[in-house]
Amino acid sequence: MRRLILLRHSKAERGAPGGSDHDRRLADRGHDDAKIIGTWLATHDIRLDQVIVSTSRRTQETWEGVRGELSKKKTPPAVDEARLYESSAETIIDLAREVASDIRSVMMIGHNPGMQEAASLLIASGDVEQREALNEGFPTSGLVIIDFMVDDWSDIHESSGRLERFVSPKLLEGATD
Secondary structure, three states, X not given: OEEEEEEEOOOEOOOOOOOOHHHOOEOHXXXXXXXXXXXXXXXXXXXXXXXXXXXXXXXXHHHHHHHOOOXXXXXXXXXXXXXXXXXXXXXXXXXXXXXXXXXXXXXXXXXXXXXXXXXXXXXXXXXXHHHHHHHHOOOOOOEEEEEEOOOXXXXXXXXXXEEEEEEOHHHHHOOOO
């Protein structure tokens, strides 16, 4: 089995006029939300073998917030990946196919609309209510866990994944587990 975790960056500040979108930093709420997602990952003992992070400032800061909540023993290696910045769904899927075969679980931290589109293309089954919620929108700090019953990352393809979980800080506010 392979597990792909897609995390949309946390809430960012508005871009300054004439400023670079790539350099936008997280808003205060974004920092808080990244910690919430990191705590959720740690509490649910979600295994992360590797993290692939877009090179944008907001995705890097999102990873810093998430990483800070993980156990130091369980902090996976992270790789910066320029192709994740404002990538298409196809690029995200291609990046997943390139993951080394010894990696069982990888998290990608990137941007919409590519993250939501990749999830929609990959997911064929799973909890209907969570799939409908994901189809309605992939909010900032939204996290999707997709499981694939394949032996190698190169074997994943459209409609081959099962939605294991879809969470966001807002969804977690009302959750009991």
